[in-house]
Amino acid sequence: MTSSALRIGEPSLRLRLRRAERGQRLKAFALVLPLLAFLALTFLVPIAGMLWRSVEDGEVATVLPRTVEALAGWDGRDLPGEPAFAALAADLREAREAGALPAAARRLNYDVNGYRTLLTTTARRLPSPPEPGRAAETLLDISPRWGEVETWGAIARARGPLTDFYLLAALDLKRTADGTIVRAPEDTAIYLDVFGRTLGIGASVTLLCLLLGFPIAYLLAALPPRRSNLLMVLVLLPFWTSLLVRTTAWVVLLQSEGLVNGLLVWTGLVDEPLRLIYNRFGVYVAMTHVLLPYMILPLYSVMKGIPPSYMRAASSLGASPLTAFRRVYLPLALPGVGAGCLLVFILAIGYYITPALVGGGGDQMISYFIAFYTTETVNWGLASALGAVMLLATLLLAGVYGRLVQGRSGTGDRGL
Amino acid sequence: MNGGAPRTWQQRIAWRLTVILSALVLFFLMAPILAILPLSFSSGSYLTYPLPGLSLRWYEEFFTAPRWTSALRNSVIIGIASTVLATVLGSLAAFGLARWRSRLKPIVLAVVLSPMIVPVVITAVGLYFFFAPLGLTASHAGLILAHTALAAPFVVITVSATLQGFDMNLLRAASSLGASPLTAFRRVVLPLILPGVASGALFAFATSFDEVVTVLLLAGPEQRTLPREMFSGIRENISPTITAAAVILTLLSVGLLVAMEGLRRRSERLRGLVPR
Known part of the structure; x- marks a missing residue:
């Protein structure tokens, strides 16, 4: 008798218990929620933002868009061709007028020492009006460093939108122009x-x-x-x-x-x-x-x-x-x-x-x-x-x- | 009491050795704090013994010089505001966590306690990047938010500990x-867990009052707190005013410690009344 009565009442009882339990759980969670939301805003999101900054790399692509595009298919073994030189000259000219050069110069200077000077001198000494077809010659004239693969490698590495440059640098490593990872030079490897x-x-x-x-x-x-x-x-x-x-x-x-x-x-x-x-x-x-x-x-x-x-x-x-x-x-x-x-x-x-x-x-x-x-x-x-x-x-x-x-x-x- | 009643001679020697070593360690812990107390009463401006004479001039400077009074005011404002926020948020969360049965609970708990484990400089740098575009760097609000995040885990832990002995049947x-x-x-509920909430609040206040890394990164000249002022004091010119500040902070610590001990006793007594 009792066992059959229990069996009849069972599903609804279990259902009600479960519902009550769910209500309890929700109520308990609602109490935790304010702190969780607060920490999300003042702790988790800021730290996620910091992690994002360690791989984000957008400055150079914004300032030198044509150069970055011209270097997209570059293998990093030989010097890039005339189009890349022409793109850089055009980008530099424009960036200098817009006053946007320092941001890119700073980022490239993290990678190769002296890049800031190289970039600003080059931008200043570019001939105006531009001479079509002679960009490579002009740039090499201004500085022989434009004839080095690593100078171009720095721009290619900074093309973004994501980079492993900073994380590698934190471990005293860096990539060469052709993408192999090597030890960073002595003076920066600290x-x-x-x-x-x-x-x-x-x-x-x-x-x-x-x-x-x-x-x-x-x-x-x-x-x-x-x-x-x-x-x-x-x-x-x-x-x-x-x-x-x-x-x-x-x-x-x-x-x-x-x-x-x-x-x-x-x-x-x-x-x-x-x-x-x-x-x-x-x-x-x-x-x-x-x-x-x-x-x-x-x-x-x-x-x-x-x-x-x-x-x-x-x-x-x-x-x-x-x-x-x-x-x-x-x-x-x-x-x-x-x-x-x-x-x-x-x-x-x-x-x-x-x-x-x-x-x-x-x-x-x-x-x-x-x-x-x-x-x-x-x-x-x-x-x-x-x-x-x-x-x-x-x-x-x-x-x-x-x-x-x-x-x-x-x-x-x-x-x- | 293992070793409390030593019997063989070896045990006696081991016990003596422990006592002597412990005395030395306690001396190491306490001596530096006690050693700078007298210097704050020096009449000279060098922090060396013997004292040339006694005076209260460094206390006078502490309570009148604008850089110290404004630092004290900032510390108190930020400390109280973040204590209130952290205590409310932390106590609610602790109460919720005590009644929450879920597989997600360990994860939520880890998130809630993580500001305690993550090096403060990382939190501070993250907040620096996050607050800068919002205009919250160099503001009291930014520091209050930062200190609340750092202090809330301590409230959660203290209140949770009190709730462990709490009998839900009473509800x-x-x-x-x-x-x-x-x-x-x-x-x-409230009267029973109040000692726990209060000790959580004391923990939160101590955390904010002692915090200097986020202040170093986030504060402008208008928000410099007491520890921040001491930091530059040690770095730049170490004047006896620092020792006066140190003595006042130490007195505050003693006060906090006494309050904590009182609350712990009270909480134990109250919990003793709870039938188990």
Whole structure:
């Protein structure tokens, strides 16, 4: 009886439940929507715009349309023919009158040094009225550089609408006129170095944070709550203190007349004040200080979950403290070590302010160059390409971090 | 308490070593902040010990010199506005996310939290390109929007943490007793999650108040904030006014920390009342 009644009522009940659930889901999503829309406008779209700028290349085609068209089928091995020379002469003449030349000159100058001068001199010295059929001769007369394949290659590479020029440049690579990818010349190939330096500083600071953070996290987890809470304040206060305050403090302490050098000289350990700031040492010290709480907090939260009885069990089974630590405690603390290291590393490679204030010229990290090309030299394509490479690296690391943290809560549940 | 009651001599040594190392690390963390405090009371204009004498002249300069007062005003305006925006948007989203069951949820969560992970300089450069044609660079509005985007994830995380201990049955109980959804939210949910919302707001304020990268790229001379002014102060001429500013900012941090701790305790107490 009851079972048949249920069966009759079932479809409508299920339908109603599903409808109610859908309503719930919509209502919940409606609450998330404002933030999502806000972030789309102030975060996702701007970053997508930056990524677009790293591959977009329209300036040269707008200023030199005929030249770009004449070079469309060019293979990049031999000099282009008379039509290309004629097109360039016509484009230059027109661009000079319209005052549009600087935009193209700037873009081509990113590619080949001295292009700006070449383009403006050529435009200025073009004969007027034009002499039909003698464009190649005239241009070669003005500058022999028009007789080089790479000079034309630069225009061909910048024909747009899309380019891999900036992304390749961010990795110290460039294309030759015939399209093969080669290493960029020595004087412009600095970015792999900068990326390497960024990762190196990030790794060193992460290691320093781990070495300094492990004992204190262990202590905080081991002490009774009343006392560990007190010590935790000493970790949290620097964490809440402004980055600029902490950086100021290190500038004041480490400068040549600063407190640290004063103590060193006074105790007779050194005769001359040491150079402790505006170099790599200063960057390591200040960044480790700023990022240390980000290591301590995840370590602490994992260590807090390790039951003390495990260590007691290990030693009652005859393990020495060192063995017990190595074989029992360390494997259990490892997820915290991983999470802390990744977090510190991700934050460290994005650092800009601290190295800019306590580092020297050779200690600037990738963020510095991104900001520099955005506001100082206005090479937005390169700034965007460097940003794109860095964004990719960060998102990959963040993905690993997400996995790690998720995995941790999973094993944590099973452990309990 | 592992190690709390050491028994063998090896354990005792290991414990001592941990304590000594920890003390050194805590000294490393706290000493720089404490070391610059006295310098702000110096009567001389060099940032060196020993102090030639004591005075409040740098505090006086901080509170009267136009570049510092306008920086303080900008920081407060931008900080409060972005805190309000981030708290409203972030709390709503956290509440929605807590009740939303969907396969898309991890993706949405990743998007919502990503401003925290993406290096600030990338966000700032993207906003610089995006805001320039809209006339939002060198404006307070642009900085408020930027800081809201950076601060909102912190609100989402803090409020979500509070909601984890929240029993949704309370809402059902309220509506079964005749409360409208709005009344139920206002009278039952809000008081319980308020400490979480408040700590989210404090996080948001601290984020905005401390942020300097977007300010460096987006602000004009009229929008320079306190950290921005300190940045150029360190770069150009480091005067003791910076240490006065540092002391005031540190006092603010202490205040924020105390408020956070108070809220955490309150939230725990309130959640203790919730039957599970």
